[in-house]
Amino acid sequence: MLRYVIRRIIYLIPLFFGILIIVFVASRIAGNPVQLMTVQNPHITAEARQRLTEYYGLDKPLYHQFFIYLAELFQGDLGNSYALRGGIAVTTLIGDYAWLTFELQLAALFLSLLIAIPVGIISAKKQYSKLDVTVTTTSLLGTCIPVFYMGIIAIIIFAYFLGWFPAGGAHSILPERYPFGSYVLDELWHMALPTAVLTFATLAPVVLLVRSSMLEVLRQDYILAARASGLSERSVIYKHALRNALIPVVTYVGLYFGAMLAGAPVTETVFNWPGVGRLFVEATTKLDFPVIMGITVFITIMTLIANLITDIAYGYIDPRIRFE
Amino acid sequence: MLMAPKEILKIENLTTHFYTWAGVVKAVDGVSLEVKEGETLGLVGESGSGKSVTALSILRIVPRPGRIIDGKIIYKGENLLEKTESEMEKIRGKEIAYIFQDPATSLNPVFSVADQLIEVIRRHQNVTKEEALEKAIELFRLVEIADPEIKIWSYPHQLSGGMKQRMAIARALSCQPSLLLADEPTTNLDVTIQAQILELMKNLKKKLGMSMILITHDMGVVAGVADRISVMYAGRICESAGTKTIFYNPLHPYTRALLEAVPNIAMKREKLKIIPGAIPNLVSPPSGCRFHPRCDFAGPACVSAVPPLVEIEPEHYVACVRAKEFSGKLPSRS
The missing domain is CATH 1.10.3720.10 (MetI-like)
Incomplete structure (x- = not known):
């Protein structure tokens, strides 16, 4: 029984990573959040946008972003929200x-x-x-x-x-x-x-x-x-x-x-x-x-x-x- | 001379119909038969002749959309068709037990055999769980299962076909029934296992003094086990007599055809005789004698009227208008 459960959990690991990769890539294809954040601000400069992009780490290559995310995930850190409740921690939010x-x-x-x-x-x-x-x-x-x-x-x-x-x-x-x-x-x-x-x-x-x-x-x-x-x-x-x-x-x-x-x-x-x-x-x-x-x-x-x-x-x- | 034994079960004019979308299927249409105390009656016929439905009708567990619409089933002097459902529940399994054709499907797959046996035993006998378990193990010894204390905790899927049928027999015998209805108990088993199971049932019947109705389409099986035989065709009995009489002096053309269709080791590469045609559609069965479209000897009288089951010789009942002509010597089939 225990062996069965352990075997099942081992099978689940690649599945888990597969899902993470798909959602990670798919959400980033969907659009640029910095654009969305600043679209209603008529005074925003390109430089300010760039600073925001760098602040969120969105300027780095995709695989780099993903590894940063994984590294944080293993420390139990799911990051902070971009848009909700003044950047509240995602773990708290969920x-x-x-x-x-x-x-x-x-x-x-x-x-x-x-x-x-x-x-x-x-x-x-x-x-x-x-x-x-x-x-x-x-x-x-x-x-x-x-x-x-x-x-x-x-x-x-x-x-x-x-x-x-x-x-x-x-x-x-x-x-x-x-x-x-x-x-x-x-x-x-x-x-x-x-x-x-x-x-x-x-x-x-x-x-x-x-x-x-x-x-x-x-x-x-x-x-x-x-x-x-x-x-x-x-x-x-x-x-x-x-x-x-x-x-x-x-x-x-x-x-x-x-x-x-x-x-x-x-x-x-x-x-x-x-x-x-x-x-x-x-x-x-x-x-x-x-x-x-x-x-x-x-x-x-x-x-x-x-x-x-x-x-x-x-x-x-x-x-x-x-x-x- | 010994006194003739009393009948334990007497069925008169039993009629069970199925109300399907395609029409009323007259699966059992006026069946009469009797089983004497301590006797084994072989109920023989092709698939779809109404043997199983007759047996299910005795216990009144005909599945929907089937309904018993007429007749009498007299068991130990009482008509079962007049009993209430709760009275029937006390008869089922205790007085009259049933063994099903396919042991693979007649045991519930999700309960251990012990659970299933204990439930039946406790349903009919006032015993504790432990006593019931002991009785169940005793029953396993009776049906000759090795290591009963261990095997009893198996689930049906862990057992072989023969083993399952032994367990199903143990369940049927758990409350020492007076009458056992065995519905093709060996059909789904290997030939060697078939012989073992038949031998076992024969011994158990003697040991426990039961009466039995053995349903089969295999003439070889009834020859070895039955005292008397009733032959069924298309929902009716066509011939009833002692086993020897049926084999040596069959009077109904259908019985004869059935016997000729049995392969025989003495046959010298002859072609097996077959019965031409198929069992009729029971929504609109043939008029008169239901066998007439397939019968070599059919005449106008066979088409117009239903032949009654008459006692041609003592203890030999035949439902054929020409039965008397066949008596003594039989015209051979071309």
Whole structure:
């Protein structure tokens, strides 16, 4: 087991560097941040621009810049932002935003699994019933409607017309507006809409996956054999069938989990949620190289960890893929 | 003279249909058969003749979209079709057990064999986990598995086909059932393993005093194991008799054709006789006798009316209008 994990981590090293190189080069192709910083200043001189370029080290050849970045990376230094909060350290910046992303994403994932698994099972058990048709149609809609659209509609209905939830942000600006004066409740109140939208978007494909996987498993001989042994319907469905049906769901959630930790750029932007996803969008539009690279490093490491966890979880669910 | 043994299972006019998009598949259409106490009944027929569906109907676990729509299944004097689902759960595995054709798919891949056996044992017997494990190991000895204490913790994928089938048999026998439904238990095994498994089942049946329905399409298998044979064709029984009678005095043309299709070591490079045509589409089966389109002796009477299963000789039932003509000497097939 330990050997397997170590081997996996060794495999991940070249992958990690590959990703770093691609993002490093791609972001630098996208444009010149000094140009972007100074474009609104009519009095800027070419000399001042040159000084800024040298200050950020952007005058050096690309490979030189990359090695400087690597050297700093190994010292745990992700650099300082070009454009945000007066050149704040990227590590601090990500630390501030990551927690809110985790909160939102974990809530959405937890809720969607909590709903999707039982709904998918019931839908499969009653294939072609009215309930099943309703569930599959709704899930298909949920899969098809883009998240930003769903988010905007939710804001219009629940924030604008009904006024039940705030339209964006993670906290009220004035502490007087906190419900019952509680900071935590205020955050939950702000979380409600983005969580609901994200849950629905996450839920839909999982329902369809659980349903089809369950239908497949219910056709197997071992389910018939379990029934023929007189096991109760509950044990047949929730023990014998579910354990098998969950294998593809674990794959899906594992893949999703990696992407999830990167934040949901679209949802976070629509709801103005100060998470990693929105930060990434902001950094990209401002060509804030250190932040782009920092988030890339963060996402990559998180994804790799998530994949590792998925692999290990596999072994627990399916003995056929247990690693010796 | 000994008293004739009582029947443990009597099926009357069992009708199981599948409601598919393509139409109603009449997979089992008026099947009647009986199994006497301590007896092995061989249920023989081509693939798709409704043997498995008949067996699944006995336990009432016909998969969707199949439904039992008519008939009686009298087990120990009680009609199983009138039982509630929870009463059936107490019969399945405890009174009547099932062995499936493919041991590779009939054991759940994600649970160890011990877990699966213990669950079945504890479902029907009031014992602790430890006692159940002991019983399971005992069962493994019964089905002649070496090192049962170690092997029992294996997962199905770690075992060979023959081993898996032994385990499936152990599961079926775990609660000493009175009736065992064995659905082609040796079809997916190597020939040498087949013989071992058949021998094992024969011994176990004797040891535990069970009755058995052995489903197979292999005449060689039933010849060695069955006391009586019922031949099925296209969802109906066409002939039922003692094993010897079926082999030496078959009266239904289908039974005869089936026997002629068995390769024989004494044959001198003759071509094997085949039954022309294929089993009919059971959405719209042929009228009258369902075998008439493939039968060499079919006449107008065969097309118009369904031949009933009649007792031609004592204990020899045939569903063929011309059966009497064939009695004694058989016209040979050209």
